[in-house]
Structures are given as C-alpha cells and as structure tokens.
Amino acid sequence: MADDKEKEGPELVIAELHKKIKDAFEVFDHEMNNTVDVREIGTIIRSLGCCPSEGELHELIAEVEEEEPTGYIRYEKFLPVMTSILLERRYRPIPEDTLLRAFEVLDPAKRGFLSKEELIKYMTEEGEPFSQEEMEEMLSAAIDPESNSIHYKDYITMMVIDEN
Amino acid sequence: MGSGASTQHHFAFQNAEKAFKAAVLIQRWYRRYMARLEMRRQCTWSIFQSIEYAGQQDQVKLHDFFSYLVDHFTPSSHNEKDFLSRMFTEERVPQDSEMEKCSDYESIEVPDNYTGPRLSFPLLPDHAMALVEAFRLKQQLHAHYVLNLLHETRKHLVQLPNINRVSTCYSEEITVCGDLHGQLDDLIFIFYKNGLPSPERAYVFNGDFVDRGKDSLEILMVLFAFMLVYPKEFHLNRGNHEDYMVNLRYGFTKEVMHKYKVHGKKILKILQDVFCWLPLATLVDEKVLILHGGVSDTTDLELLSKLDRHKIVSTLRCKTRKENEKQEEEKGKAKQTSSAGRPSPWFLPQSHPLPSSPICLSSHQTHKAGRSCSVPCCGPLDPRELSRQVRRSVDLELERCWQQAGFPVIKEKEEPWLFMADADSEARELLEPTREEWRQVVDILWSDPMAQEGCKANTVRGGGCYFGPNVTKQLLQKYNLQFLIRSHECKPEGYEFCHGRKVLTIFSASNYYEVGSNRGAYVKLGPALTPHIVQYQANQATHRLTMRQRISRVEESALRALRNKLFAHSSDLLDEFKKHDKDKTGVIPLGKWAAAVESVLRLGLPWRVLRPQLVNSAAGAMLHYESWLEDVAKEQPNYKNVQSSLLETLYRNRSNLETIFRIIDSDHSGFISVDEFRQTWKLFSSHMKVDITDDCIRDLARSIDLNKDGHIDINEFLEAFRLVEQSCSEGRDSDCPQAPTATGSGSSRPGAH
Numbered sequence: 001m002a003d004d005k006e007k008e009g010p011e012l013v014i015a016e017l018h019k020k021i022k023d024a025f026e027v028f029d030h031e032m033n034n035t036v037d038v039r040e041i042g043t044i045i046r047s048l049g050c051c052p053s054e055g056e057l058h059e060l061i062a063e064v065e066e067e068e069p070t071g072y073i074r075y076e077k078f079l080p081v082m083t084s085i086l087l088e089r090r091y092r093p094i095p096e097d098t099l100l101r102a103f104e105v106l107d108p109a110k111r112g113f114l115s116k117e118e119l120i121k122y123m124t125e126e127g128e129p130f131s132q133e134e135m136e137e138m139l140s141a142a143i144d145p146e147s148n149s150i151h152y153k154d155y156i157t158m159m160v161i162d163e164n
Numbered sequence: 165m166g167s168g169a170s171t172q173h174h175f176a177f178q179n180a181e182k183a184f185k186a187a188v189l190i191q192r193w194y195r196r197y198m199a200r201l202e203m204r205r206q207c208t209w210s211i212f213q214s215i216e217y218a219g220q221q222d223q224v225k226l227h228d229f230f231s232y233l234v235d236h237f238t239p240s241s242h243n244e245k246d247f248l249s250r251m252f253t254e255e256r257v258p259q260d261s262e263m264e265k266c267s268d269y270e271s272i273e274v275p276d277n278y279t280g281p282r283l284s285f286p287l288l289p290d291h292a293m294a295l296v297e298a299f300r301l302k303q304q305l306h307a308h309y310v311l312n313l314l315h316e317t318r319k320h321l322v323q324l325p326n327i328n329r330v331s332t333c334y335s336e337e338i339t340v341c342g343d344l345h346g347q348l349d350d351l352i353f354i355f356y357k358n359g360l361p362s363p364e365r366a367y368v369f370n371g372d373f374v375d376r377g378k379d380s381l382e383i384l385m386v387l388f389a390f391m392l393v394y395p396k397e398f399h400l401n402r403g404n405h406e407d408y409m410v411n412l413r414y415g416f417t418k419e420v421m422h423k424y425k426v427h428g429k430k431i432l433k434i435l436q437d438v439f440c441w442l443p444l445a446t447l448v449d450e451k452v453l454i455l456h457g458g459v460s461d462t463t464d465l466e467l468l469s470k471l472d473r474h475k476i477v478s479t480l481r482c483k484t485r486k487e488n489e490k491q492e493e494e495k496g497k498a499k500q501t502s503s504a505g506r507p508s509p510w511f512l513p514q515s516h517p518l519p520s521s522p523i524c525l526s527s528h529q530t531h532k533a534g535r536s537c538s539v540p541c542c543g544p545l546d547p548r549e550l551s552r553q554v555r556r557s558v559d560l561e562l563e564r565c566w567q568q569a570g571f572p573v574i575k576e577k578e579e580p581w582l583f584m585a586d587a588d589s590e591a592r593e594l595l596e597p598t599r600e601e602w603r604q605v606v607d608i609l610w611s612d613p614m615a616q617e618g619c620k621a622n623t624v625r626g627g628g629c630y631f632g633p634n635v636t637k638q639l640l641q642k643y644n645l646q647f648l649i650r651s652h653e654c655k656p657e658g659y660e661f662c663h664g665r666k667v668l669t670i671f672s673a674s675n676y677y678e679v680g681s682n683r684g685a686y687v688k689l690g691p692a693l694t695p696h697i698v699q700y701q702a703n704q705a706t707h708r709l710t711m712r713q714r715i716s717r718v719e720e721s722a723l724r725a726l727r728n729k730l731f732a733h734s735s736d737l738l739d740e741f742k743k744h745d746k747d748k749t750g751v752i753p754l755g756k757w758a759a760a761v762e763s764v765l766r767l768g769l770p771w772r773v774l775r776p777q778l779v780n781s782a783a784g785a786m787l788h789y790e791s792w793l794e795d796v797a798k799e800q801p802n803y804k805n806v807q808s809s810l811l812e813t814l815y816r817n818r819s820n821l822e823t824i825f826r827i828i829d830s831d832h833s834g835f836i837s838v839d840e841f842r843q844t845w846k847l848f849s850s851h852m853k854v855d856i857t858d859d860c861i862r863d864l865a866r867s868i869d870l871n872k873d874g875h876i877d878i879n880e881f882l883e884a885f886r887l888v889e890q891s892c893s894e895g896r897d898s899d900c901p902q903a904p905t906a907t908g909s910g911s912s913r914p915g916a917h
Contacts, residue, residue, distance in 0.1 A: 019755070023758070023772040031615035031616065043203060044203075046199030099189065127186075128191050128192075134198070141712060
C-alpha cells in the first residue's frame with residue numbers, strides 16, 4: 001500500500017501519511033467523534049498495509065488504549081503510533097514465496113495440497129487459532145469441493161491476484 | 165552421536181515449532197486479507213449511503229428550484245404562462261367529489277379473459293392469500309380491483325386514530341417489519357418464514373412500502389388486503405415514502421403508470437389520499453412505540469394524536485427558513501402594494517381537468533426561532549392567501565371557463581399567480597396544518613438516531629433531526645415507554661440497536677443497494693415485549709458466493725456509481741486539478757487527488773482508501789489528471805452528437821431531470837412537447853447556473869424528437885442517454901446502477917442468526 005514513495009521532504013511524507021491514516025480511521029468512526037471501537041483497530045491497521053500477528057496487534061492496542069480501557073480508541077493516541085509504524089515499515093506484508101513455504105512446511109510429503117481436515121487442524125489448533133467463522137470463510141474459498149482439499153499454490157495465486 | 169530418542173524429540177520439537185510458525189504466518193496473512201475485505205465492505209457501504217442521501221438533498225434543491233421560479237420568474241409570453249401553469253398546480257387536500265370520481269371503479273369492466281385474482285368485498289382471508297400467490301406468480305391485479313381495494317382501504321383508514329394502540333393480549337405474537345421499498349420477494353419471504361397474518365399473529369409494517377423496488381404496488385395491495393381482513397391485528401404506519409412527491413422521484417409513480425397505462429392516473433390520485441390517511445405510529449401495550457423515522461426533543465405524542473393527519477399531504481417543502489426570512493423582510497417592505505409576496509399557494513389556471521401532479525406547497529405560519537436547526541419549511545402566511553383558498557373551489561370553476569375561452573386568467577402583471585381575497589383566519593384552522601403540526605409529523609417520519617447527546621437538524625436528509633440518547637431517554641420517561649422501534653435506515657445486518665438498546669432500527673428490504681449488500685430483518689415481540697430478531701436475505705444466489713465474491717459484486721456496483729458521479733463533474737474536477745498544477749505540467753502529486761475530488765464532490769468519502777480502486781496509477785507518485793479524466797469518461801456510455809459538457813450536466817442532474825419531466829407530464833402520458841422540454845431546460849439551467857447555449861438545447865431537443873411531431877417521449881429520452889440504468893422497466897430508481905435481481909421464489913435460506 002505504501003507504494004507511492006514521494007521524493008519530497010519528510011514533512012510532506014508525514015502529512016500524506018497522516019491524511020491516509022485519518023481516512024482509514026474515519027471509515028470506522030461511526031459516531032463521528034474521533035474514536036473507533038477497539039475491535040476495529042486490527043482492520044484499520046491491516047488495511048493501511050501492515051500485517052501484524054495477533055500477538056503484535058494486542059501489544060499495539062495496549063499502546064493506543066486509554067489508561068483505563070473504555071473499549072474505544074481515540075484518534076489522538078492512534079495517530080502518532082500508526083505514523084511511526086508506517087515510517088518504520090513495521091509488520092511488513094508477507095511475500096508470496098514465504099507464504100508458499102509456510103504451506104509447504106505443513107505439507108512435508110510435498111503433495112502440493114492439504115486435506116480439509118489437515119487445514120482445519122492446523123488453523124484451529126496451531127499458531128494463533130482461527131475462530132469458527134474465520135475457518136468457515138477460509139474453507140469456502142480455499143477448498144476444492146471435488147477433492148476436498150486445498151491446492152495451496154493455486155489458492156495463493158488466486159488470492160494475490162484478487163488483492164491487486 | 166546423540167541417542168535416537170533425544171534426536172527424535174529434538175526433531176519433533178523443531179518440526180512442531182516450524183509448524184507453529186508456519187501456521188502463524190498463514191493466519192497472519194489471512195487476517196490481513198480479511199481486514200482489507202472488511203475495509204472495502206465498509207467503504208462500499210459509505211458510498212451507497214452518501215449517494216443515497218445526496219439524492220435526497222437533491223430533492224430539497226429541486227424544490228428550492230421551483231420556489232425560485234415562483235419568486236423570480238415572470239413569464240414573458242402566454243405560452244410560457246401556460247407551460248408553467250401546468251407545472252404549478254396547487255397542492256391541496258382533494259375534495260370528496262374528486263375522490264368519488266377517482267374511486268369509481270364500478271364502471272371499469274373486467275374482461276372475461278382476465279385470469280388474475282378477483283376480489284370481492286368484504287374481503288376474506290382466502291382473497292388475501294390468493295393475492296399473495298398471484299403476485300408470486302407474477303400476475304397483475306386488474307385496475308378495477310385495485311381501485312376497489314383502495315376505496316375500501318381508505319374507508320377503513322379514515323376510522324383509525326393517528327396513533328394505533330395495540331395490545332398483545334389478543335394476539336400471541338406481534339411481528340414488526342421495516343422498510344420494504346417495493347421488494348415483494350422480501351415480503352413473501354417474511355410471510356413464508358414467519359407465517360401469514362392471522363388473529364393469533366399480529367403484524368406491524370413500519371412504513372416505506374414503496375419506491376425503488378419494482379413491486380411497490382403489489383406490496384400495497386397485499387398489505388391493504390390483510391389490513392382489511394384482520395383489522396385488529398394488522399397495522400400499518402406511514403413512512404416518508406408514503407408521499408406522492410417523493411414517489412415522483414423515487415419510482416413509484418413511474419411503476420404505477422407503467423403497469424396501469426389507462427387507469428394509473430386514477431390509482432395515483434386515490435393513493436395520494438390513502439397515504440395521508442395512514443396512521444402515524446403504533447403503540448404496543450402502551451410500552452413500545454413504533455414509528456418510521458424517529459423522534460425529536462419536541463415530539464409531543466398528545467399533539468400527534470390530536471392533529472388531523474389527513475392535512476399533511478406531503479412532508480416535503482420548497483423553502484428553507486432562511487429564504488423565507490429574507491423574503492419576509494423584502495415583502496415586509498413592500499407590504500402595501502404587493503398582494504403577494506408569499507412563496508406559497510397561489511392559484512393557477514389549469515389546462516388539465518384534474519390537478520394530477522400538484523407540486524407545491526401549503527402555506528404555514530412563520531417559522532419561529534425555536535430550535536436552532538432549520539427544518540425546511542414554508543414562509544409566513546398571508547391572511548389574504550387563506551381566504552383565497554376558501555374561495556378557490558368557486559374560482560377553480562371560473563378559471564377553467566376562462567381558460568377554455570382563451571382569456572388570460574392572470575389578473576396582475578407583477579404577481580401573475582395570485583388572487584387577492586380577504587383574511588379569514590378560521591379558514592386556516594380548517595384547511596391547513598399548523599407549522600407545529602407539520603413539523604411534528606416530519607420529525608417522526610424523517611429523523612435518525614445519533615450517538616451524541618442532543619438534537620440537531622438532519623441536514624443529510626433535509627428534514628427531521630438527529631436525536632441523541634438523552635432525547636430518547638426523555639421521551640421514554642415522559643410517556644412511560646420501554647423502547648422505540650423505528651426503520652428508515654438501511655443496516656448491513658437488517659437491524660441495529662442503539663441508545664443503550666432503547667432504540668431498535670429494523671429494515672426489511674434485503675439486498676437494498678445491490679444484490680448481497682445487506683440482510684433484511686424483522687422483530688418479534690414476545691412475552692414482556694422482549695425483542696427477538698430474525699434475519700434473512702431473499703436471494704439464493706448470494707448464499708453460494710464467498711464473502712469475497714459478495715463484497716466484490718456490491719463493491720463494483722458502488723464504484724460504478726461513484727465513477728458516474730466523477731464523470732458528471734469532469735469539468736469541475738479539471739478546474740480543481742489545474743489549481744494544483746500552476747506550472748501547467750499536466751501532472752499533480754497523487755496525494756492531491758483526494759483533496760481535489762472531495763472539494764468538488766463533497767460526499768465525505770474516504771478517498772485515499774478508495775484511490776487504488778479509482779485511479780490506475782500514474783507515473784509513480786504523479787497523476788496525469790487529464791488522461792485519468794479521459795479514462796473515467798471512457799467508461800460512460802457515449803452520445804456522440806452531444807456537447808460533452810451537456811452530457812456531463814445531464815448525468816449530474818438526471819434524477820432531477822426525470823422528476824421534472826414527470827412533473828411537466830402532468831397527464832402522465834409519457835410525452836412532453838419539444839417546446840416544454842426547451843423551456844424547462846432553460847429555466848433549470850439558469851437556476852443551476854449551468855452554461856448551456858440555447859442552440860445546443862434546441863439541437864438536442866430536435867435530435868430527440870425522432871419522428872418530428874413536436875413531442876418527446878420521456879422514457880426514450882432518458883434511455884437514449886442511458887440516464888436510467890439498464891433495467892428501467894424492472895429496476896429501481898436510484899442513482900446506483902442495479903444488477904438484475906434473481907427472480908427466485910420467496911423461499912430461501914435465512915441468514916444465520
């Protein structure tokens with residue numbers, strides 16, 4: 001997302017970043033009072049180009065929350081944290097080939113696919129487990145109904161194209 | 165040489181660790197993907213909403229336009245007078261004699277080969293069910309029965325109070341449904357899923373039955389039929405779309421004229437009256453208040469109970485308070501000489517026997533300072549105006565005679581529209597709602613809840629207010645109520661609680677913006693009136709799509725609508741871009757694009773988030789704005805002979821144009837004369853400050869009148885420019901292009917709840 005590298009001075013770069021962050025923040029500022037529900041922060045951060053893990057996300061939330069958490073995040077606290085994340089290029093997105101290798105780790109026999117059961121097991125029992133909703137949604141797009149498996153290379157390609 | 169076991173463990177551990185890390189990676193990546201999808205979904209929603217509300221604001225502007233005409237335009241020829249007189253007929257409560265005429269259905273013969281449903285009165289449950297079934301099979305009810313049903317409906321509604329009181333001790337359950345907007349599939353689905361109305365199963369339909377969808381009339385027929393069959397258990401509230409003026413713009417008028425070419429006019433006329441007689445609210449067990457829009461800090465249920473709701477013909481008005489005040493000042497100075505001054509009702513000769521598309525306004529008292537919000541309303545009342553109205557029935561006849569005899573009916577040159585009469589304040593009581601009464605009704609039909617405390621003008625819609633949690637609390641306390649059920653706003657899940665669960669929004673038109681855009685819902689009130697929500701989406705096709713596909717479809721529709729808007733403002737955008745390009749390099753920094761677009765379009769959208777979808781970038785960080793505008797233009801249909809700025813203007817104003825045409829075409833014939841078209845356009849463009857030459861208009865008009873008979877077919881005109889998107893005969897009247905909806909039967913898998 002941060003593909004428009006402007007060759008102008010740093011102030012301009014930061015000004016642009018601020019506007020970008022504000023736009024994304026405002027999409028979820030339903031009450032129009034410069035706050036968003038804390039549960040939307042992940043979406044906002046990710047839509048700005050970052051790819052934190054859940055753990056990293058929780059740390060971030062702790063940084064931007066109030067002393068006594070209200071369930072809402074204020075823009076004034078969010079902006080500086082988000083700006084430095086973008087400037088420092090933290091939580092970079094995962095390149096396609098890294099993703100492919102991750103799937104291959106889960107498929108040591110190198111069959112080129114994972115069965116539906118295997119995918120479910122890994123995604124809901126390992127790592128930072130998916131909720132049932134997340135799992136169902138992934139299955140709906142990933143699983144080839146005839147073989148009941150996910151051909152991960154094709155899957156990745158499809159998702160990446162869709163993104164762009 | 166490590167022992168086998170520990171190496172195995174070591175490897176196993178490493179493998180487990182690798183698997184863990186791999187899983188985290190995949191999950192991380194996937195969550196980011198989903199987040200971006202969610203962002204797109206939210207943006208899409210914002211696009212649809214902002215365009216919808218901008219359209220409603222347009223409606224207010226349109227009325228400003230007409231009042232501008234009234235104030236400033238002096239017709240310079242007899243033709244122009246005639247022409248304008250056809251646009252400006254008086255809005256008033258129809259006389260009983262007129263109503264008789266309109267509901268004269270007996271003379272309409274039903275041919276023997278008619279295979280549609282037949283009704284007889286008093287209506288029985290079987291008739292109502294037969295109607296539902298017939299409509300499900302796409303049959304059409306004969307005009308004879310339509311008028312008959314409307315006649316009976318009106319008789320029934322007249323007996324009802326403004327606020328219907330319902331008790332749950334008679335029915336075991338009460339189901340409340342929200343906006344349907346002509347989407348018959350959703351209504352059929354609700355009956356299928358929840359059960360047909362019966363003495364044990366009460367229903368409340370909370371307004372906005374018509375407009376936008378393609379089966380508004382069928383919905384009305386079904387709802388009215390059940391209301392007549394189960395008068396104690398089946399209840400309807402008026403919504404802001406149960407209003408002939410709103411219908412002119414949002415598709416219901418068109419639908420009726422299209423389906424009933426011979427009798428449509430009559431049907432519309434009696435419907436106008438029926439809408440006025442719809443109750444304003446329903447109260448369940450004295451505890452749950454159900455009304456269409458919302459409330460304000462001045463909502464007075466006693467006043468609402470007592471007013472004559474029939475007098476509120478339309479909740480739309482022409483003038484804002486500011487304009488009124490200004491005129492008051494000006495007129496105040498010229499008080500002695502000028503009889504008129506008032507922006508409001510004046511009486512015109514009519515060249516058509518029935519005032520079939522009345523547009524204007526009733527007069528009201530001065531809008532006092534009161535609330536700081538300015539609800540659009542009318543100007544101060546001239547007492548002489550009122551008396552005139554009393555005498556109008558006599559004058560009306562006289563006018564007609566004069567007109568037919570070819571005499572100019574205008575009395576004074578300066579105020580061609582008005583007649584003088586003596587003051588008669590009692591007449592006022594009988595005929596007009598007071599300003600306060602009108603405002604109370606507007607508030608309950610148009611308001612929206614907001615999260616902040618307080619109460620402020622609803623500038624987005626142009627009517628009613630935004631009300632905060634304290635307003636709700638205050639009202640509930642004052643009248644000892646438990647909570648409020650309202651509709652009026654589309655919600656992605658079909659419903660939404662707010663104000664600490666004291667306000668429930670319920671919206672029953674699924675896929676409202678586009679197939680897959682939102683669920684519909686209804687709410688059942690159980691014992692102790694606890695709400696139980698049921699959601700659905702009346703389109704089987706969407707269930708087979710993944711979330712990604714669903715979002716993409718809806719998004720594409722929204723983006724198309726947005727690109728349309730961008731095209732419509734091409735000239736302004738170009739000017740704005742040039743401002744950022746003082747050195748005339750032809751490029752601007754990509755970062756400036758968003759600011760420029762927002763300053764022109766003013767939709768309040770997250771342009772930087774949307775940019776990747778709207779701009780195929782650019783040489784790195786710079787945008788060739790002219791070629792971008794060309795790209796946008798390329799996506800629009802082309803009409804080669806037309807001056808491009810004209811096309812742009814037409815695009816921008818197409819809804820207004822269509823509405824204006826429909827108003828001019830007061831006999832609903834579908835034709836307007838070339839001359840009328842030219843005159844309208846001239847007036848319109850001068851008011852909208854659009855720079856189109858007269859020649860251009862003339863050429864355009866000529867080119868549209870293909871058979872050179874001096875008449876333009878409105879629909880052909882709009883189609884020629886594709887100003888009405890593809891399925892104009894089956895689609896909706898909104899600014900958003902529609903994907904054709906799947907014509908499944910009513911049943912479908914309900915959304916998970």
